Amino acid sequence: MDEALEAWLRVAAGDPGLTITGRARLSGGAIQQNFALDVVHRGAPASWVLRTDSTATLAVSHGRAQEFALLRAAQAACVTVAEPLFLCADARVIGAPFFVMRRVAGMAAGHRVVKQFGGQPDLVRAIGAEMARIHTIRPPRADLAFLGAPPPDAGRAMIATLRARIDAAGTPRPVLEWGLRAAERACPPPVPPVLAHHDFRTGNLMIDAGRVTAVLDWEFAGWGDPAADLGWFCARCWRFGQAAEAGGLGARADLHAGYVAAGGVLPDAARIAWWELLAHLRWAVIAADQAARHLSGQERSLELALTGHLLPGLEMEILSMAERL
Amino acid sequence: MLERPDAADLLATARDALLAEILPALPAEKQGVARMVAAAIAIALREAGAAQPATPDLAQLAAEIRAGVHDPGEAGHDATRALLRALTEARAAVSDPRALRRNG
Numbered sequence: 244m245d246e247a248l249e250a251w252l253r254v255a256a257g258d259p260g261l262t263i264t265g266r267a268r269l270s271g272g273a274i275q276q277n278f279a280l281d282v283v284h285r286g287a288p289a290s291w292v293l294r295t296d297s298t299a300t301l302a303v304s305h306g307r308a309q310e311f312a313l314l315r316a317a318q319a320a321c322v323t324v325a326e327p328l329f330l331c332a333d334a335r336v337i338g339a340p341f342f343v344m345r346r347v348a349g350m351a352a353g354h355r356v357v358k359q360f361g362g363q364p365d366l367v368r369a370i371g372a373e374m375a376r377i378h379t380i381r382p383p384r385a386d387l388a389f390l391g392a393p394p395p396d397a398g399r400a401m402i403a404t405l406r407a408r409i410d411a412a413g414t415p416r417p418v419l420e421w422g423l424r425a426a427e428r429a430c431p432p433p434v435p436p437v438l439a440h441h442d443f444r445t446g447n448l449m450i451d452a453g454r455v456t457a458v459l460d461w462e463f464a465g466w467g468d469p470a471a472d473l474g475w476f477c478a479r480c481w482r483f484g485q486a487a488e489a490g491g492l493g494a495r496a497d498l499h500a501g502y503v504a505a506g507g508v509l510p511d512a513a514r515i516a517w518w519e520l521l522a523h524l525r526w527a528v529i530a531a532d533q534a535a536r537h538l539s540g541q542e543r544s545l546e547l548a549l550t551g552h553l554l555p556g557l558e559m560e561i562l563s564m565a566e567r568l
Numbered sequence: 569m570l571e572r573p574d575a576a577d578l579l580a581t582a583r584d585a586l587l588a589e590i591l592p593a594l595p596a597e598k599q600g601v602a603r604m605v606a607a608a609i610a611i612a613l614r615e616a617g618a619a620q621p622a623t624p625d626l627a628q629l630a631a632e633i634r635a636g637v638h639d640p641g642e643a644g645h646d647a648t649r650a651l652l653r654a655l656t657e658a659r660a661a662v663s664d665p666r667a668l669r670r671n672g
Contacts, residue, residue, distance in 0.1 A: 406634070415630040418652050424633055545604050552611055555659035556667030562653055563671050 248293075251336045252343070255329040258285055266293075279346060292325065295341035306462070308332055309389050311342040313461040316387055316438070322376045325449075325457045349451030351459060353483045356450050357491035366453050367493035371501025373448075373458055374476070378469040378507055380438035393436035393466035401471075401521055402427055408528050412535055418558040422524050425565035431470075431514045439467035444481040445490035470510040473502070474518025479560055480526050480553075520564040527557040576616050583609040614662045621658045624651070 245263055253261045265281035269292065280291040296307060307330070314327040326345040334340055350356065360366055382393050394400035402423050409416050441463035449457035475481065476490050476498065485491035489498040499509050534551025536542045573581070583606050591602045629648070632638055638648040660668040 415626040417626055417630040417633055418656055420630045420633040421638075421649075421652055424636065424639065428639070545601070545608060549604055549607055549611075552663035554663070555656055556664030558656045559660050559664075559667045559671040562649075562656060 247336050251331060251333075252282070252329070255331070255343075256284060260286070264288070280343065290346035291328065291343050292346045293337075293341050293343050295337065296339045307340045307342055310461055312386050312389070313464050314344065316380055316384065317377060317458065317461070320376050320380050322373055322458055323455050325459075347449055347451070347456040349449040349456040351446060351449050353444075353446030353481075353491070356445055356448070357483045357485045357487075360450050360453055361485060361487060361492050363453050364493055364497045366450070366455070367489050367497040368501030368504065369455050370448065370476070370490070370492070371498040371503075371507070372505035373455055374440070374443055374469075374472050374498075375502045375505035375507030377440055377443070377458070377472070378437040382436055382466055387438070390438075390465050396430075396433040397436065397439075397467040397471065398430045398433065398517070398521070399427070401467075401525070402430070405521075405524055405528050408532065412528075412531055414531065414535075416527075416531070418561055419524055419527055422520060422558075422561040422565050425568055426517065426520055426524070429517060429568040431517055434468055434470075434510070436466040437469050438464060439469060439471045440464050441467065441471065442475070443472045444476050444478075445483060445492060446481070468510075468514075468518065469507070470514045470518045471521070473498070473510065473515050474520075475522045475525075477515070478519050478522035478526070480523055480557060516564075517568065520561065520568065523557050523561050523564065527554055527561065530554055530557065576613055579609050579613050579616075583613070611663060614665070618658070618662050621655060623655065 245266065249261065249263050252263070253259050260283075262283045263280060264283055265279070267279045269277040269279050276295050278293040278295075280293050282289050282291060294307060294310070311327050311330040314324050317324045318326060324344075325347045328343045328345060330340075330342040331337075332340050350359075380387075382390075384390075405419070405423060409419060440458065440461065442460050443458070447458070447460045448455055449459055477488050477495055482488070482491035487493050488495045503509055530550045530553045533547045534554075537544050537547035537551070586602060586606055586609075591599055591606075594602055633648070636642075638644050657668060
């Protein structure tokens with residue numbers, strides 16, 4: 244793909260002398276593929292990442308254009324992201340649409356991040372600030388029209404979505420129903436929608452030398468309640484075995500202080516606790532779906548198989564949290 | 569009578585060998601897989617030793633809970649809460665005993 248790609252990049256970057264000096268496949272999933280690109284751009288070496296869809300999943304290939312738009316909106320809101328550079332919607336260049344972003348240093352793996360960077364209040368405050376900046380993005384936004392209209396009530400919409408997924412999966416889950424019903428009874432009133440990342444957690448933040456170098460994985464971003472992100476980040480299931488409440492990294496108070504210092508308006512504690520229960524419910528539904536991919540034979544995988552065994556532990560938390568609402 | 573050691577003994581011994589002898593010799597990027605194999609064996613071992621709890625009609629129970637039949641103030645609320653906790657504890661004892669201790 245290098246020749247056609249190089250020709251396209253020369254036009255996109257406005258640099259007829261641009262050359263690709265290296266390309267290596269990075270970790271990727273079943274849906275996306277990432278390549279590290281080393282280029283010489285305007286006479287200087289540069290490190291980029293090319294992100295594209297697996298050729299097997301062309302049906303969702305418009306996803307890259309949306310992700311590019313979200314990254315640009317985040318960057319404009321001063322969120323720390325890998326700078327999006329060029330979008331190519333033409334599948335003929337490399338076989339699928341792609342975009343190119345700057346490569347950032349650091350690591351994201353949750354278990355390693357909490358061990359290496361836990362207990363640094365400055366980092367936790369910086370994470371809170373990133374979240375607050377995401378939440379400054381408000382509808383309506385023509386560039387984010389693909390997100391659709393904001394739900395009139397993000398909390399009730401989430402309950403309905405999770406119930407529909409449980410029904411579609413076909414396995415009765417009385418404890419999840421118990422948690423959802425408790426959430427329904429205690430549902431806080433809707434707030435004006437903001438852009439919520441919807442997977443903002445340790446593991447989706449690139450960290451280098453104790454600093455956030457990129458907020459990753461925007462595929463679930465949408466209009467919603469800012470407390471959804473605060474609850475998701477602090478949910479026990481995303482603490483990677485650590486006691487520290489803010490993502491296994493530090494104190495909730497530091498996360499909130501950083502959020503407020505960056506201009507965020509902190510939701511009340513009950514609303515955040517409500518979304519923390521929803522975080523466990525949502526992760527339990529996702530975990531059940533992942534195990535189902537293994538069980539159905541669609542994707543036999545030890546990791547997916549073990550993910551199914553997270554459900555009883557998540558359900559223990561859900562029963563306890565439902566009591567405290 | 570089948571020959572001993574039995575399945576539980578073999579699984580436990582295999583898991584010990586994996587953790588003590590194979591894991592330390594693996595490159596870092598493969599240690600995660602070895603840990604997952606050890607975790608899977610541990611779950612299978614616990615399942616082999618677990619009693620199967622008597623299970624009610626879960627589909628009916630789920631539908632009733634969603635419909636509010638077991639809400640606080642309803643006659644069956646406390647019994648349903650206790651049942652759900654007992655069923656979940658039995659499953660967590662196999663799948664995730666640490667979660668059981670946290671919420672015990």
